[in-house]
Amino acid sequence: MTLIPVEPLPEHEVRVRAPGKINLSLRVGAREPDGYHPLTTVFQAVSVYEEVVATPSDERTLTVSGVQADLVPTDASNLALRAVEVLARHTGVDEGVHLHLDKGVPVAGGMAGGSADAAAALVACDALWRTGLSRAELIEVAAEVGADVPFILMGHTAVGQGRGHLLTPALTRGEFSWAFAVQDRGLSTSAAYQTFDELHGGEVGAPDPELDVPLMQALRAGDPHALGAALHNDLQIASLELDPLLAEPLAVAQDAGALGVVVSGSGPTVAALARNRQHALALAAAFTATGVADRVLTAYGPVPGARVISAE
Numbered sequence: 001m002t003l004i005p006v007e008p009l010p011e012h013e014v015r016v017r018a019p020g021k022i023n024l025s026l027r028v029g030a031r032e033p034d035g036y037h038p039l040t041t042v043f044q045a046v047s048v049y050e051e052v053v054a055t056p057s058d059e060r061t062l063t064v065s066g067v068q069a070d071l072v073p074t075d076a077s078n079l080a081l082r083a084v085e086v087l088a089r090h091t092g093v094d095e096g097v098h099l100h101l102d103k104g105v106p107v108a109g110g111m112a113g114g115s116a117d118a119a120a121a122l123v124a125c126d127a128l129w130r131t132g133l134s135r136a137e138l139i140e141v142a143a144e145v146g147a148d149v150p151f152i153l154m155g156h157t158a159v160g161q162g163r164g165h166l167l168t169p170a171l172t173r174g175e176f177s178w179a180f181a182v183q184d185r186g187l188s189t190s191a192a193y194q195t196f197d198e199l200h201g202g203e204v205g206a207p208d209p210e211l212d213v214p215l216m217q218a219l220r221a222g223d224p225h226a227l228g229a230a231l232h233n234d235l236q237i238a239s240l241e242l243d244p245l246l247a248e249p250l251a252v253a254q255d256a257g258a259l260g261v262v263v264s265g266s267g268p269t270v271a272a273l274a275r276n277r278q279h280a281l282a283l284a285a286a287f288t289a290t291g292v293a294d295r296v297l298t299a300y301g302p303v304p305g306a307r308v309i310s311a312e
Helices: 079-091 113-128 135-145 149-154 189-199 213-221 224-230 236-242 244-255 277-290
Strands: 014-028 039-055 060-066 097-103 157-162 166-169 176-182 260-263 270-274 295-301 307-311
Touching: 014 113, 014 149, 014 213, 014 224, 014 260, 014 295, 039 113, 039 149, 039 176, 039 213, 060 079, 079 097, 079 113, 079 135, 097 113, 113 135, 113 149, 113 307, 135 149, 149 157, 149 166, 176 224, 176 244, 176 277, 189 236, 213 224, 224 260, 224 270, 236 244, 236 260, 244 260, 244 270, 244 277, 270 277, 277 295
Parallel strands: 060 097
Antiparallel strands: 014 039, 014 307, 039 097, 039 157, 039 295, 157 166, 176 270, 176 295, 260 270
């Protein structure tokens, strides 16, 4: 009797998409003894995405593709692999996984690309390993991985306090359109906070920074003009000190009629708020024409947090 080889079954695969974020407002309090700063920030998830595909493996490994893939570490320092380890520890899982990251969010750009990878990895491995955690339980796990990871799981618009990980959903109406001037050179978040402290002599802000009331009112009203006027970032002056060329995209956006313009997080991505999607394209064209960005993106927000988009 001739034995016919049996084709192996297709590997189980889970594909997750996670958004990048911008900080509509970032208020930084005085540095605490542990070196961290208390924050009050308003996050918005925007339609610039990371995709993570998780497949079974004997080990826990990672590969990367997409824009700036060569800048992303593939060892244990990668935030997505750290997220896998934290989830495994919490759930008692001893399985491996291979993660493939497809980058769409700028690397070291102040838009939480690494946190998006981590959030996507948590969602993907929860599905792959069938650990059955609720979204609230995943958010608790995410807080151990990094300060921005819980918000990327939640998505939409939210107020973040503490280190940004204590979240309260924010009531918003309508859609907001954005153009982003992206720099390939990146900026270090820790360097931005260090420069912030140096510029303020280490003494700045209240222990618990206050929430921007006009900004929250603008979100509730769905008023892009009022939102543009309320955009704020306490770290922007530090980012400009580290990278003075960021003044150029800020000025170009203002000259092109942006409703508001701000450095996103610790930078160097500059976010310009548009009147609508068509105006966002015009702002992007202004960035391109003046050569003040290495790349230009347009997006809208708010959008949902990390979600499974296919599972086979």
